[in-house]
Amino acid sequence: EPEVTQTPSHQVTQMGQEVILRCVPISNHLYFYWYRQILGQKVEFLVSFYNNEISEKSEIFDDQFSVERPDGSNFTLKIRSTKLEDSAMYFCASRATRGGTEAFFGQGTRLTVV
Amino acid sequence: GQNIDQPTEMTATEGAIVQINCTYQTSGFNGLFWYQQHAGEAPTFLSYNVLDGLEEKGRFSSFLSRSKGYSYLLLKELQMKDSASYLCAVLDSGGYQKVTFGTGTKLQVIP
Numbered sequence: 001e002p003e004v005t006q007t008p009s010h011q012v013t014q015m016g017q018e019v020i021l022r023c024v025p026i027s028n029h030l031y032f033y034w035y036r037q038i039l040g041q042k043v044e045f046l047v048s049f050y051n052n053e054i055s056e057k058s059e060i061f062d063d064q065f066s067v068e069r070p071d072g073s074n075f076t077l078k079i080r081s082t083k084l085e086d087s088a089m090y091f092c093a094s095r096a097t098r099g100g101t102e103a104f105f106g107q108g109t110r111l112t113v114v
Numbered sequence: 115g116q117n118i119d120q121p122t123e124m125t126a127t128e129g130a131i132v133q134i135n136c137t138y139q140t141s142g143f144n145g146l147f148w149y150q151q152h153a154g155e156a157p158t159f160l161s162y163n164v165l166d167g168l169e170e171k172g173r174f175s176s177f178l179s180r181s182k183g184y185s186y187l188l189l190k191e192l193q194m195k196d197s198a199s200y201l202c203a204v205l206d207s208g209g210y211q212k213v214t215f216g217t218g219t220k221l222q223v224i225p
Binding site for chain 2 (some may be wrong): 041042048056095104105
């Protein structure tokens with residue numbers, strides 16, 4: 001069964017360092033997302049990506065964040081200069097079509113900023 | 115914007131029925147999802163409603179009333195493994211199909 005894969009599963013980084021979280025969405029999907037979940041809190045929308053560009057982003061997704069789909073399969077989230085409060089689980093998701101198809105989530109990357 | 119409300123926690127007994135409610139106020143609406151999330155894991159899809167009414171899928175059913183901005187997830191014959199968070203999520207009607215999650219309801223099933 002097709003699935004969204006994310007790497008790494010865990011990442012520990014020092015404050016101020018850059019991190020890149022990687023995702024391989026399901027191959028025929030068109031809509032891609034990054035979500036964040038701080039421990040014990042809700043799943044928060046960060047950004048959506050469609051047709052090779054950002055379609056929507058939240059207030060969380062400031063200039064420190066960027067996304068890229070460099071080669072038609074990978075979908076990456078970069079945090080330029082990490083802060084302690086960026087520590088969270090980051091989920092990538094993809095959806096097939098415009099209609100009511102569900103978002104399929106990857107298993108997440110647990111980012112810890114120390 | 116989207117405002118989605120769910121109870122924070124619920125407790126129910128193994129074998130019983132539980133109903134988890136979700137209310138929403140949204141600027142655009144193209145359907146509502148329910149997801150299950152076990153601690154430390156990714157959300158997994160349970161159901162999708164776009165028309166009013168009840169959708170049944172095994173032990174789980176989901177109901178939607180668009181005019182009331184209201185949905186519920188009904189879990190029957192509860193099992194211990196149903197202990198998890200249940201997330202209500204609204205699909206935008208805009209072109210880019212944003213999915214916004216509520217705060218989630220943590221369900222504890224007790225013997």
